[in-house]
Amino acid sequence: MSLQLTILGCHSATPRVNAYPTSQYLEINNRHFLIDCGEGTQRQMRKYKVGFSKINHIFISHLHGDHFFGLIGLISTFGILNREKELHIYGPKGIEEVTKLQLKLSMSHVRYSIVFHELTSKKSELIFEDDKVSVRTIPLNHRVYTNGFLFTEKPKTRHLHLDNIKQYDEIEICDYHNLKAGKDFILSSGEIIPNAELTVSPEAPKSYAYCSDTTFKPDIIPIIKNVDLLYHESTFLKELEHLCERTKHSTAEQAATIAKEANAGKLILGHYSSRYSDVTCFKEEAETVFNNVELGEVGKKYTTIKSCKQLVN
Amino acid sequence: MSLQLTILGCHSATPRVNAYPTSQYLEINNRHFLIDCGEGTQRQMRKYKVGFSKINHIFISHLHGDHFFGLIGLISTFGILNREKELHIYGPKGIEEVTKLQLKLSMSHVRYSIVFHELTSKKSELIFEDDKVSVRTIPLNHRVYTNGFLFTEKPKTRHLHLDNIKQYDEIEICDYHNLKAGKDFILSSGEIIPNAELTVSPEAPKSYAYCSDTTFKPDIIPIIKNVDLLYHESTFLKELEHLCERTKHSTAEQAATIAKEANAGKLILGHYSSRYSDVTCFKEEAETVFNNVELGEVGKKYTTIKSCKQLVN
Numbered sequence: 309m310s311l312q313l314t315i316l317g318c319h320s321a322t323p324r325v326n327a328y329p330t331s332q333y334l335e336i337n338n339r340h341f342l343i344d345c346g347e348g349t350q351r352q353m354r355k356y357k358v359g360f361s362k363i364n365h366i367f368i369s370h371l372h373g374d375h376f377f378g379l380i381g382l383i384s385t386f387g388i389l390n391r392e393k394e395l396h397i398y399g400p401k402g403i404e405e406v407t408k409l410q411l412k413l414s415m416s417h418v419r420y421s422i423v424f425h426e427l428t429s430k431k432s433e434l435i436f437e438d439d440k441v442s443v444r445t446i447p448l449n450h451r452v453y454t455n456g457f458l459f460t461e462k463p464k465t466r467h468l469h470l471d472n473i474k475q476y477d478e479i480e481i482c483d484y485h486n487l488k489a490g491k492d493f494i495l496s497s498g499e500i501i502p503n504a505e506l507t508v509s510p511e512a513p514k515s516y517a518y519c520s521d522t523t524f525k526p527d528i529i530p531i532i533k534n535v536d537l538l539y540h541e542s543t544f545l546k547e548l549e550h551l552c553e554r555t556k557h558s559t560a561e562q563a564a565t566i567a568k569e570a571n572a573g574k575l576i577l578g579h580y581s582s583r584y585s586d587v588t589c590f591k592e593e594a595e596t597v598f599n600n601v602e603l604g605e606v607g608k609k610y611t612t613i614k615s616c617k618q619l620v621n
Numbered sequence: 622m623s624l625q626l627t628i629l630g631c632h633s634a635t636p637r638v639n640a641y642p643t644s645q646y647l648e649i650n651n652r653h654f655l656i657d658c659g660e661g662t663q664r665q666m667r668k669y670k671v672g673f674s675k676i677n678h679i680f681i682s683h684l685h686g687d688h689f690f691g692l693i694g695l696i697s698t699f700g701i702l703n704r705e706k707e708l709h710i711y712g713p714k715g716i717e718e719v720t721k722l723q724l725k726l727s728m729s730h731v732r733y734s735i736v737f738h739e740l741t742s743k744k745s746e747l748i749f750e751d752d753k754v755s756v757r758t759i760p761l762n763h764r765v766y767t768n769g770f771l772f773t774e775k776p777k778t779r780h781l782h783l784d785n786i787k788q789y790d791e792i793e794i795c796d797y798h799n800l801k802a803g804k805d806f807i808l809s810s811g812e813i814i815p816n817a818e819l820t821v822s823p824e825a826p827k828s829y830a831y832c833s834d835t836t837f838k839p840d841i842i843p844i845i846k847n848v849d850l851l852y853h854e855s856t857f858l859k860e861l862e863h864l865c866e867r868t869k870h871s872t873a874e875q876a877a878t879i880a881k882e883a884n885a886g887k888l889i890l891g892h893y894s895s896r897y898s899d900v901t902c903f904k905e906e907a908e909t910v911f912n913n914v915e916l917g918e919v920g921k922k923y924t925t926i927k928s929c930k931q932l933v934n
Binding site for chain 1: 634635637638660661663664667668684685686689690691693694697698701702713715716718719722723726727728729764765
């Protein structure tokens with residue numbers, strides 16, 4: 309399994325005993341990312357056994373408290389735990405100033421480096437890339453400057469077909485790298501063994517799109533087209549759609565419409581308004597539009613199911 | 622009962638699933654104060670049914686995260702809850718700048734006024750006073766500028782002795798105010814009825830001292846002398862006393878020594894280091910010095926017991 313999402317919190321801002329503001333832990337292609345960091349996130353990480361030392365990159369969508377107020381506590385705790393590795397933080401302009409001011413006032417002993425990547429662009433941009441994963445912003449429409457994030461696996465190397473390879477004594481372990489990269493093998497006789505005989509195709513790269521907080525914003529669809537797993541906020545049900553424009557949030561139906569139009573594999577809902585004590589109606593509403601919907605639930609893990617991808621478009 | 626303390630969190634900084642950083646809710650003479658505000662305090666307030674609207678004064682001892690990082694979330698939530706009343710915040714210099722910066726970045730809709738009382742003095746000073754309660758700082762010795770707080774009830778008015786009062790037709794309800802204030806009553810005949818015949822003494826004013834975080838600091842004893850209820854941090858047991866100087870914390874024995882020398886009524890321990898999974902040994906250590914000790918426990922309520930006050934001094 310190359311992609312797994314753990315929801316650490318998926319409620320909106322008003323605190324309740326059993327509600328947790330937004331934070332998610334994404335494992336993708338052996339990379340580990342934290343997405344948003346509402347108050348209490350570090351405690352949720354402990355509870356759901358997210359290794360603190362695995363987190364090297366934190367992505368903050370916007371600076372509303374229910375997505376951000378847990379960051380300074382986590383940064384301080386990394387210091388208490390004697391972290392030495394660099395920590396990269398991606399978020400709106402201002403995140404560096406406020407974090408540094410809090411560290412200065414608390415005289416926190418943070419011996420590791422924090423590298424801030426402040427975001428200001430209103431266009432989608434590549435903000436992280438290594439040999440395993442890339443991350444792009446998804447410009448959203450909220451009351452403050454906000455980005456979602458698209459996490460995409462890099463294409464994987466081909467798998468060796470060892471039974472077939474063994475038919476050729478000339479192919480040695482040192483040749484495997486080229487075979488995985490898709491190259492044919494040329495025997496000393498000059499005969500060309502097609503790569504397709506020696507390897508099998510890897511799994512298609514997987515992707516995850518995080519879209520919170522935002523109004524219904526169809527222009528994000530080209531950015532997240534064919535995404536395997538989509539989290540889209542659904543603060544309200546359709547009956548309260550009139551609140552969306554003022555508060556800059558979405559309904560479950562709107563989230564499902566984005567999922568359908570983007571040909572997403574699966575939709576996860578979340579960021580439910582505190583006025584709803586039972587959120588099953590969010591799933592029901594979304595399912596009138598899109599057929600693979602799961603409710604975001606604190607502590608639950610989610611993965612991609614390619615077979616469920618819709619066949620439209 | 623005129624004084625009741627609820628511990629919302631009493632653990633030190635390292636987060637664990639069942640540990641909560643420092644925060645306390647004090648009800649004293651019909652006033653309601655929040656003391657320190659570690660991350661997650663607003664959730665603890667919900668859990669232990671502390672009315673958000675009752676809190677008009679928050680006292681922050683120092684700007685370490687485990688005493689302070691929950692403040693901005695609580696301030697924001699007050700805004701979400703449409704608070705209109707002024708909120709007074711008492712804490713070290715810098716608290717205003719960092720709070721305002723966070724509010725600006727999050728564009729939080731806080732329509733109520735926040736009045737900051739920034740503290741810089743290294744001497745004990747009166748920082749709050751009304752007709753019911755006064756609050757003084759207790760200068761402590763920690764790695765950053767830190768104050769404890771002494772909350773003292775104002776002397777109460779005398780209670781009316783109605784059976785005796787009814788013996789005198791001339792005494793009317795409008796005279797009660799003077800009687801409660803201790804004045805004698807003069808009959809039209811010129812006869813003086815001593816106040817002691819018409820009223821009984823009120824309960825003695827109660828007091829609570831909050832001392833965290835700090836090294837062993839005997840010069841606070843004159844400030845908290847005869848306090849009814851004392852919370853004093855006890856991060857370590859005596860076996861780790863050598864860590865106190867570097868970390869600027871205290872042992873349970875040292876906390877008990879302060880309680881004994883101050884002739885406190887009761888001592889509450891807390892701020893236990895995360896290395897101790899069982900904290901009963903803190904009580905045992907303190908009881909070798911002082912005989913009325915309770916362990917600080919999350920969610921537990923504490924009150925004063927005058928009869929337990931030691932008879933030394």
